[in-house]
Amino acid sequence: MKISETQVLIIGGGPAGISCAIWLKKLGVDCVLLEASAQLGGLQTRSPYENLWIPGVQGKTGQQVAASLADHAAAVGVDVRLKCPVISVDGRQVTTAMSVFTAPYLVIATGSQPRTGGFTASDRIIIGPGVGMEALEVKGKRVAIFGGGDNAFDQARFARDRGAKVTIFSRNMPRAQTLLQALIPEVGVVVGDYAADQNAMTVNGEPFDAFGIMFGFEAMAPTGLTLELDNGYVRVDRFGETSLPGVYACGEATDYWHPCVTTSAAHGIQVAKQISIKLQSYSSKSVN
Template sequence: MHLRADRLRSGRPGTDWDAMKNACLTSSQSLPTEDVLVVGGGPAGAACALWCHQLGLRVRLLEAASAIGGLQLLSPYTNRWLPGLPGKTGQQVAASLQSHLDLAEVPYQVDYRVVSIRRQTTCGSWEVSDGVKRFASRYVVLATGSKPRGAGFVNSACVGVGPGLAMERIEVKGKRVAILGGGDNAYDQAAFALQRGAREVHIYCRRPPHALPILQERIPRESVYVGPFVANQQTMTVNAAAYDVIGVQFGFQACLPGALDLPTEHGYLQVDRGGAVAHMPGLFAAGEVTNYWHPCVATSYAQGVQVAKVIQAELTRGPATAFMRSREPMAA
């Protein structure tokens, strides 16, 4: 079913839209041109924008990079965890996302780096700007994702921060490689380095490894050091041992807009079961920027879809009855 946006607006008392319009005009604030602005074009943002569009909402997706896809743009690995997409690499998944938006004629803009997001208090709408061009909407969905934690390390010719292209671009054949971290990505990268011909690979983690057992089985236990360590990018050493390559796999951190004072938990946005940010009417979040359980591409798709449906329900039935959703923060 494809619903027209004007039907959605008329589904609620007409004074809502008229009051917002009049308040914006009398206060010289930006009149909303969209129902929803989605900030971030990874899996969560693309799914949310696609569903909003096909539900009849006026939506625009804003992406800082030059292409849609988020972190999948940096993944040359086959994603074995996506149902129905066997053999597809992360980069192919990203290309498919952009192709789907194009095919469905979902409005989006790349190379749009958001510098401010603010609520227009007089008329109750939201304004998003890159410092040059502004957009206004009734709802904003933050789908800004996450980025690898560097902990002071930066990508270089011999240091890779995070998985994917950051590591794959570094030649490891015949070299000594140190991997910092004890999670899934650390063990994955250690195994990939061995497959690519590394002479030695050692994993350093300060606490007992928490990677999946099936991943830990791929690395000899004698190659894993658990306990305090000091790693130095300048000298390329870990605990005074010299290495040719260092891979930094300390997990990820949320990419949070700096212009908003947002409720966070362990650095991630706190949202309720419908994806709403507490005490900020009209502001939602989806994907790896939030505190939801088990972040991955598949769950990001699902949360993006869920947020689109909640917004559609609010536009047709009002926020008090939309799915009768809980206002408690979602369990991490």
């Protein structure tokens, strides 16, 4: 298989990876962006909801934000490889199903995925918020939402608005913003241990038509990298460098505070800037 070389390989085309790539390109650094799925935008591609949280950007859904990030990458000429899941990383050699790449700098921007909590996704069991939940036909149906965070309460409200009879099951006292909890005063919240049977579709013996699993997210990282983690997230220093020199990480794959589109993008930009500084100081040393 042919080995392609570049200065920076970015793994993951969500807001963090795209922003990193756009800035590298603008800073004159060669990079290739590898994305597993058929489109750029990461978790934003799952969101049909208006994104009200990006300063200066109004009136766009998450999916439109994803499309506009992809357009920006195309406009500045980022080399994007879609449907290119990274299977393994060995040193600086990165293997996808179709090709092998090498680069002195790697950026892990693989984001996070909804936790399954042992449930298996099906047409009645939806893991995580967004398009899957919205595709459920819930009018007049009984829907159990598992979890006690913002997503659980948001998704319970959206299902209720579409006519579902919703119950939230949370093992601990819900930690969702009180604002979100207050929006659905009539939705039952069962706090404490419960027995959910995903084959029988029952919770504590009560039948439900659909389950929404809202157990938060967990970081994804390609296999082959032995990176130090914090709580399952890639540990980075303030420049975004991981425990492996030359391997950077940004966005939701990392332990940075606090994950959203704007902070993920900002993190990607910081990493891009840092790598460009490193490359510049390396080339000025080699000239002198």
